[in-house]
Amino acid sequence: xxxxxxxxxxxxxxxxxxxxxxxxxxxxxxxxxxxxxxxxxxxxxxxxxxxxxxxxxxxxxxxxxxxxxxxxxxxxxxxxxxxxxxxxxxxxxxxxxxxxxxxxxxxxxxxxxxxxxxx
Amino acid sequence: xxxxxxxxxxxxxxxxxxxxxxxxxxxxxxxxxxxxxxxxxxxxxxxxxxxxxxxxxxxxxxxxxxxxxxxxxxxxxxxxxxxxxxxxxxxxxxxxxxxxxxxxxxxx
Numbered sequence: 542x543x544x545x546x547x548x549x550x551x552x553x554x555x556x557x558x559x560x561x562x563x564x565x566x567x568x569x570x571x572x573x574x575x576x577x578x579x580x581x582x583x584x585x586x587x588x589x590x591x592x593x594x595x596x597x598x599x600x601x602x603x604x605x606x607x608x609x610x611x612x613x614x615x616x617x618x619x620x621x622x623x624x625x626x627x628x629x630x631x632x633x634x635x636x637x638x639x640x641x642x643x644x645x646x647x648x649x650x651x652x653x654x655x656x657x658x659x660x
Numbered sequence: 661x662x663x664x665x666x667x668x669x670x671x672x673x674x675x676x677x678x679x680x681x682x683x684x685x686x687x688x689x690x691x692x693x694x695x696x697x698x699x700x701x702x703x704x705x706x707x708x709x710x711x712x713x714x715x716x717x718x719x720x721x722x723x724x725x726x727x728x729x730x731x732x733x734x735x736x737x738x739x740x741x742x743x744x745x746x747x748x749x750x751x752x753x754x755x756x757x758x759x760x761x762x763x764x765x766x767x768x
Contacts, residue, residue, distance in 0.1 A: 585748065585760070585761045638705075645757070647697075648716065
């Protein structure tokens, strides 16, 4: 069965970076695009970007360009998302989500990683 | 960027009633690229509908999606206690993915 298992909660100081992992299993890792979505406390879902596990290329939502980097390791079927120059506004739950085979929707989600930015 | 506006913000209904949730886009959205999700507190979103009308695997048939162009609807025919949650629509267009702000479905 498809599973996306994310790394544990993080607490960071303003200005630091955080790297969240998402380990995929139960399907052919390189055959499905992976996305990242975040949710600030009490708020809605915010799209961050996409990574193509087959070739490793990534594309980011405009809001996050220059501050977010998405990578993957095919040997461990894991994708990573790093956010730099953290501020309190980056406090959120970060989700990885697999794109479905019929395209442009998210059929499986990780359990979420809580990132807290506080001095 | 295509903006999705969901209405109402909060919907108060009783179990057994019918729920109608709206998602309106600022530009025409391909029906192929409109999806709906359910999110309960402390949980990740769950895919309900993709391609505007296609139920995801394991989703009960009381959930249905309709619409085209700029207006889409999620209908829950008879509310069960487990259906009270927040619902989001999502689209892909102009090389961007966006979500609506959500509709909270609460017990009346």
